[in-house]
Amino acid sequence: GAVVSQHPSRVICKSGTSVKIECRSLDFQATTMFWYRQFPKQSLMLMATSNEGSKATYEQGVEKDKFLINHASLTLSTLTVTSAHPEDSSFYICSARAPGLAGGVTGELFFGEGSRLTVL
Amino acid sequence: GQQVMQIPQYQHVQEGEDFTTYCNSSTTLSNIQWYKQRPGGHPVFLIQLVKSGEVKKQKRLTFQFGEAKKNSSLHITATQTTDVGTYFCAGPLEGSQGNLIFGKGTKLSVKP
Numbered sequence: 001g002a003v004v005s006q007h008p009s010r011v012i013c014k015s016g017t018s019v020k021i022e023c024r025s026l027d028f029q030a031t032t033m034f035w036y037r038q039f040p041k042q043s044l045m046l047m048a049t050s051n052e053g054s055k056a057t058y059e060q061g062v063e064k065d066k067f068l069i070n071h072a073s074l075t076l077s078t079l080t081v082t083s084a085h086p087e088d089s090s091f092y093i094c095s096a097r098a099p100g101l102a103g104g105v106t107g108e109l110f111f112g113e114g115s116r117l118t119v120l
Numbered sequence: 121g122q123q124v125m126q127i128p129q130y131q132h133v134q135e136g137e138d139f140t141t142y143c144n145s146s147t148t149l150s151n152i153q154w155y156k157q158r159p160g161g162h163p164v165f166l167i168q169l170v171k172s173g174e175v176k177k178q179k180r181l182t183f184q185f186g187e188a189k190k191n192s193s194l195h196i197t198a199t200q201t202t203d204v205g206t207y208f209c210a211g212p213l214e215g216s217q218g219n220l221i222f223g224k225g226t227k228l229s230v231k232p
Contacts, residue, residue, distance in 0.1 A: 034219055043208065043224040044163065049216070093162055108153060108165040109210075109220060 002028050002098035006112030013084055014120055021079045021115045023094030029074035030096035034109070035067075038091040047092075050077040084119040091116050122147050122214050126223030134231050139196040141226035143209035150212055152185055152192045153220065158205040166194075166207075199230050 003026040013019050023033055031052045036044040048069050049057040056069035066088075068080040081088055095109040123146040133139050143152065151170045155163040167176055169185035169192060176183045180203075182195045196203055206227045210220040 041227070044222045046213075046219060046221075049219060095163075108168060109155075109163075111155075111162040111164070114162045 002026075002096075002110045004030075004094065004096050004110045004112045006094055006115055008115055009113055010116045010118075012118045012120065015085055016083055018080055018082045019084055019117060021081075021092055021094075021117075023077045023079070023096075023112050025075045025096050025098070025110075028096075028098045030077075030098070031074060033071060033077040033094055033096045035069065035077075035079050036093045036095065038093060038114075040091075044093065047079075050094075052077075081117065084117070086119045089117055089119045122221055124209060124211055124221050124223040126209055126226055128226055129224065130227050130229075132229045132231065133199050135201060136198050139199050139203070139228055141194050141207050141209075141228075143192045143194075143223050145190045145211050147211075147214065148189050150189075152189075153210045154183060154192075154194055155208045155210060155222075156205050157208065157225070161205075163208060196228075199228070201230050201232050204228060204230050 005024045005026050007022045011019055033050040035047045037047050038044050046059050047062045050069045050071040052071045052074050058064045066082055071077040091114050093114040094112045125144045127142050151168055153168045154166040156166055157163045167183050172189050173187045174185040180197045184193045206225040208222050208225045210222045213219045213221040
């Protein structure tokens, strides 16, 4: 199946610093990627939809100036948590849908491995 | 707004017992998908159901899509310790760019 890679898997930073998380589609082109946040023992909450070559679409309640998303190419989307605070500590996961896989199921999302952010 | 509800939230079973999680949508879905997330891992696609009343099997896992396409279930027969994880159902999010709305998941623990 399609592969989505996310980096870094874990990051610890000081309060006030910015952290960049990368999401790459390794064997397919993704015009759209999705960024989720998952708190412990909770479900996936969509933060934003990343569109290649255009602005991201943010969900209600998500600060676009705090969570900067850049989708500069068909295989890479980045999420930057700016001026991170302890309440931003969470598990951030990206996903993408691989279009038209021959013999495969359409519509499924392929998830990255996730990035666990801890802000001290 | 659109909601996808999943029950139970937690399920503890003895190895060898069966397990079922139920998913209910507030709206009719064009399809429903199931994902499994192992502890510390990321969600992995299990299956997609499209047709009304559809039933699909993957070894010990049986997936069902309701006639009204608003509910679904995942049944595991004779659970094993490898089945441990959180199972999420998800359906297309209305008005989105192909995104999904996820249920809150059912966390399965299996006692050996």
